[in-house]
Amino acid sequence: MSTIIEKTNIGRYPILDVNPVFESGRFAAKAIENEVLPITAKIFGEGHDKIGATVVLQDPDGNVHAEYLMQQVGYDADKNWNCLVQVGKTLGLWHFYIEAWLDAYHTWEHHAKIKVPSNQDVELTLAQGSQIFSAWSKQKDVPTALKKVLAPIVSDLLNTSLSPEERLFRATASNIQEIALSHPFRQYISKSKKYPIAVDRRLSSFSAWYQFFPRSEGAKQKKDGTWISGTFTTASKRLQAVKNMGFDIIYMPPIHPIGTTFRKGANNTLHAKDHEPGSPWAVGSSEGGHDVIHPELGTIRTFKSFIKRANELDLEVSLDIALQCSPDHPWVKEHPNWFTHRPDGTIAYAENPPKKYQDIYPINFDNEPDQIVEEVLRILHFWIDLGVTVLRIDNPHTKPVWFWEVVIKRIKETNPEVIWLAEAFTNPIAMKTLGLIGYDQSHSYFLWRNNKYELTEFLGQINDYDAFWYRATLWPTTPDNLTDYLANGGTAAHAIRAVLAAMGSTTWGIYAGYELVENIQRQNPDGSHALEHVDSEKYQFKQRNWKDVSKYGISDFITTLNRIRNNHVSCQNMHNLQVHTTTNDNIIAFSRHISGSFTTDGKDDTLITIVNLDPHHAHQAMVYLDYGALNLPERYEAVDEVTGNYFELGRSIYVDLAPVISVAHIFHIKR
């Protein structure tokens, strides 16, 4: 193509609004190894000629990994093109760009199929086709075997001993159409900018989290009412059960010494009684800060043993990084400049007037930013060196975003395996921005999305383009959150929210006790219910009876959910969820689907999850599947992965789901 064209900003064929792209590549889109990703753009040519478009995918070394033919979709006037691409196993910064080109073969085919039958310019039209086949059969990227298919058509089209219909047929037969798909005849190729995709290991997106307080595991109450804390050693006995349920990550609140000044007591009371252990998030005492283990939990040696045991079970260990200090934290004396000083020389505690949080000194990152970065990096490396591979960052949105950009980037340079979860419950743009600058996952509004309309919108959002920047991890409860839905809905509600979380995103998690249906809310002094657990572990020890958990809890159901997730590659993708129509507002249906062109066994992997959202009543519904995306025959066999039962199903499915007995179907389509 001429330089004059290549030098223009717009190029031979305009390629605009390319996605996934944030501000022209300011931040990379996120993906995991082997993930299948949608690429879209607006592409058009002038006049009536047909054009084609290709996505070229480059691995981190800059080599072409694969090319994909795009399709124009929707209304022609919208000029929307899309296709699915699949990144490979190599981790690092991939790139993609789009090539748009003149599709002279299909332009000619369109003309010829009108003109030849209507006896208009017949020989001329066939001769034009011959010229196209001549150039096509010489095109560099066409393999020799295929060139041999194209070459004879050059003379066939000119062979007047054959009927025009026969010649047109040969030039448009299915073997030619196949070559037009795999090695299209491309002229005047124009390229888009190159856009980044950061490919990380699978766990960065596909993960099941289990949160627990190690001090509760093995804690014992003495006769005088005081407690002996659980330790890493006693807590490690719980790991086998966590693994048995199918979780990948064991996650603990901060494990550091806890401040005593303004320590909070049981049920968030303002002053702790003696022997009350305090909140692990009030980090730091005279015994040390963020790089020290709470003496009651154990030592570096027992912590390492804990990690070793977890890793033997194929569990990764996540620490909670809460960058705030109790007034007793060593930094307060060692680095007073890292806090805000008031005119009277005192250090400013956290406040949102008229509310005061005197047990917490927030760090002022503007005072000595370089030094704070270095100290935090030192601390993170300390734990990473001990075997921590997952960091759950407490309230990252209350610290400057630039700080996380620097810290994540620096850690990724030496430890790209580390996975970052933002515990951010804040405004949407702040949550998205934390994803843009490096967080792999973030907490989400899932807790407050309970009915069908809320969930339809929410599941659509988090599994769409947003997921390239912001991956939502779905947790039915946290130590800070116990919703009315769960408090009022009992076991069925817990099962329902577990299905939605496990199947609604690539990443979900539970907080210990969920499998026991612990759902009693703390009462406020005014008699209303706080939206969190009574006798919260945040402020006290908690003994649980794990012995009979499978009898009266939902641990078996959770085990089933994690098994399904692990067995199905369609659960490992953030861009393949589709909500389907149901005739009952209490029943939601959604599918996850991966085409066989992207699976290792070559078979489509399709799961259809249908959930009764009402924890109190049975409901029936017709589910009408949107067949467009699912590649389904009229009738097909499916197995309900929850029960193991077989079904013969079709475009519409009748379901009858009752609380506790059967809150959900998860159909796997037999292929």
Added chain:
Amino acid sequence: MSTIIEKTNIGRYPILDVNPVFESGRFAAKAIENEVLPITAKIFGEGHDKIGATVVLQDPDGNVHAEYLMQQVGYDADKNWNCLVQVGKTLGLWHFYIEAWLDAYHTWEHHAKIKVPSNQDVELTLAQGSQIFSAWSKQKDVPTALKKVLAPIVSDLLNTSLSPEERLFRATASNIQEIALSHPFRQYISKSKKYPIAVDRRLSSFSAWYQFFPRSEGAKQKKDGTWISGTFTTASKRLQAVKNMGFDIIYMPPIHPIGTTFRKGANNTLHAKDHEPGSPWAVGSSEGGHDVIHPELGTIRTFKSFIKRANELDLEVSLDIALQCSPDHPWVKEHPNWFTHRPDGTIAYAENPPKKYQDIYPINFDNEPDQIVEEVLRILHFWIDLGVTVLRIDNPHTKPVWFWEVVIKRIKETNPEVIWLAEAFTNPIAMKTLGLIGYDQSHSYFLWRNNKYELTEFLGQINDYDAFWYRATLWPTTPDNLTDYLANGGTAAHAIRAVLAAMGSTTWGIYAGYELVENIQRQNPDGSHALEHVDSEKYQFKQRNWKDVSKYGISDFITTLNRIRNNHVSCQNMHNLQVHTTTNDNIIAFSRHISGSFTTDGKDDTLITIVNLDPHHAHQAMVYLDYGALNLPERYEAVDEVTGNYFELGRSIYVDLAPVISVAHIFHIKR
């Protein structure tokens, strides 16, 4: 601010989704001299501190032209900020960027106004304020006079002989608030990227076009039925009347020799009779091509006289550039490579099978792109050198976009005064792209937007952010288009569409005969009506009786519309239109408003246009004004600029509009 922060991608305070920005500045936003433009972004900080934001506007020399304080608007969680800015008179490439910063003063004010009255940390809080005033009163950009207002507050706040309330009052009084608006205390300033705004002369956006066929003006039919063509000399006699109606641009179809091969006859018949003049868009004959004047129209000398006369009247002259050739165009022989050759050696005519357009040879821009660019530039310079300053490009979307990017850029280098109108009726993204790469204006879907719902959506779209890339010119008819609405609605319909066009965009135009309410459609052979004029001037001469035009036409009304447009700066802005609620689906109301901060006389300029869209019946309605954007008192005086009548109006306006007598009010608010 520390380098470690400045080096990050995200900066101290995130600034995202800045508008008007296309693909991070890939193409510049469009504006005209002194235009008022909205700038928006998502901006946020961590925690509860208040932040502020400023837009900095730079002139083409890179000097700061002005700074504007942004406001946070809408739901807090959306983090949407906006403000209006005004570019200056200098034409060229302006830039803007956003600065976000800690607003320590308002953060403190918020705390102090809670804490002081509730007697919480009073002295400490006032002392914190003193520190802020101390730093603020030393801030570089604060003028000495204002520093003298701030400085005493430093000690006032510490002065225990004053009551805390008095001290807080002094620190938050209106004189301080004013400084906080004009010279805010700014800490930790973070900057966005710099984004381009191309500022062009007023006519590039604000223009009223008048299209006519010079061959019709002064054309005379002889006794034998044949015609003597009008000429530039006879046509120039029409210019005074066009100017009197208030138009800015006189625009002519192509003025070149017309092909004879396959020449179209009257009413688009396939074969012209002898003496039929043919379509001016079939450019080129043995007499010459795009750089030659049709001998029957005149000579270079008479063309120059025509332009001189137009310019004397302050009219600019627009030529129609139709880059296509009749089979008789000299290029066909001189540059056969510029066309597509068929295998039999013949040149391909235009076709969209099974339709053939044998009178037109399209140019193949891929064959010799550099040579075609040079030849087109030569031709354009030829006409520009003769005084043509406006180019109306025929069907630009059927030529490659890159071609226009190159040609417009090259012409702008030497002749930045030239204005470009795309006659593009095609898909939205192609129309927008032509704007992106340099077209000042484009035709639009206005022709097919007739009812209140269509118009509400359309006027909103074309006056919103889209207008930074794509400026829609509104024409009620063109030589190719006469809608049923106008064919059936008579004089009233013509008046209605004129008001909508003149007031609905900065740029509108009419095609000669509109003021005479020429609205008879051509009948198709099957009896249906073609959506264009009968006996179209495209294919034949047309004599019009201009003598009594003001008696039976709408030229006086059109004159009024152009007068209103010229008298009101609010009509010269593409971002200030707002549609208001009315109680009748036949009545639409919209306003244009410019704040007095941006006008030369310091007064708000506000027009409220209310139109009865039904050309057959009177309608009444209540119009409910959205006061938010209009800065109106409860009661105000207004003059109807159409009639000159005075009204006293309020938040809601009762209107009774009847066809012909009074199709519209255009209220100007007295300030």
